[in-house]
Amino acid sequence: MPVEKIFWKDPYLTKLNAKVTSIDGNVITLDKSIFFAVSGGQDSDSGTIGAHRVIDARKVSLEILYTIEGPHTLQRGDEVLIEIDWEKRYRLMRLHFAAEIVLELMYRNYQHPVKIGANISVDKARIDFIWQGNISETFPLIEKKASLLIDSNLPIISEFSDSIREERYWEIEGFAKVACGGTHIRHTGEINTIRLKRNNIGKGKERIEIYLDPD
Ligand SMILES: [Zn+2]
Numbered sequence: 001m002p003v004e005k006i007f008w009k010d011p012y013l014t015k016l017n018a019k020v021t022s023i024d025g026n027v028i029t030l031d032k033s034i035f036f037a038v039s040g041g042q043d044s045d046s047g048t049i050g051a052h053r054v055i056d057a058r059k060v061s062l063e064i065l066y067t068i069e070g071p072h073t074l075q076r077g078d079e080v081l082i083e084i085d086w087e088k089r090y091r092l093m094r095l096h097f098a099a100e101i102v103l104e105l106m107y108r109n110y111q112h113p114v115k116i117g118a119n120i121s122v123d124k125a126r127i128d129f130i131w132q133g134n135i136s137e138t139f140p141l142i143e144k145k146a147s148l149l150i151d152s153n154l155p156i157i158s159e160f161s162d163s164i165r166e167e168r169y170w171e172i173e174g175f176a177k178v179a180c181g182g183t184h185i186r187h188t189g190e191i192n193t194i195r196l197k198r199n200n201i202g203k204g205k206e207r208i209e210i211y212l213d214p215d
Contacts, residue, residue, distance in 0.1 A: 002062035004032035007045075008158065008168065011093060011183040014086040020050075020078045026070045029063060035082055036089070037064045041118040042096050042182045046088050050080035062166055091122050091212070093185050097156070097170075098194045098210050099125035100184075101149055104176045105142050106208075116205065120182075125210040128201060135206035136198035146194055149175065153189030 006016060018030040028049070037057035038044040044057040052068035059065075074080065099120055106113055106129070117128040129135065149172070157171040161179065170184050171177040185191070192212060199207035
């Protein structure tokens with residue numbers, strides 16, 4: 001059985017007891033976890049497992065391999081406490097969903113431009129597009145429509161589309177339903193206010209940077 005991903009069921013949980021299911025040097029697996037591993041452009045969490053700092057969290061198929069700082073005396077079957085850096089995770093969740101909204105609004109209002117990259121880190125989110133001209137011309141409309149969605153504090157549904165293959169989606173009724181395996185906030189209002197910034201990353205390529213404002 002691959003790790004049970006509690007970060008999907010309860011993305012607001014910051015501490016959880018789990019069992020070690022395998023150990024290979026400093027790489028361990030767990031029976032369940034709240035510690036998100038980098039996926040879909042969202043950074044991994046920071047934190048500890050059994051008081052050992054996690055230096056890498058990697059998804060391999062449906063399993064997550066955690067590399068902990070050693071030396072350690074952990075054994076298979078041991079119970080360990082997982083603790084995540086909630087401040088970091090919550091910023092990632094808010095920026096991630098801000099990026100989800102901006103992307104959907106770009107698709108719907110500008111003939112589905114081609115996305116060539118995206119990343120969500122703790123200070124900002126970014127989405128890169130194939131785009132002729134200056135993408136900041138879209139910002140007044142996108143910021144206005146994003147604010148409407150955020151200020152309405154709409155509920156965000158996050159569920160499995162396929163529980164065996166662990167495929168997930170988020171949905172805002174009346175707005176969009178999108179495949180994504182990240183961790184999502186429960187209401188749009190948690191984002192607060194966003195600020196968009198343009199970055200020209202090359203000929204015919206434009207980047208939208210998304211910041212939380214106020215921080
Ligand atoms: Zn997502």
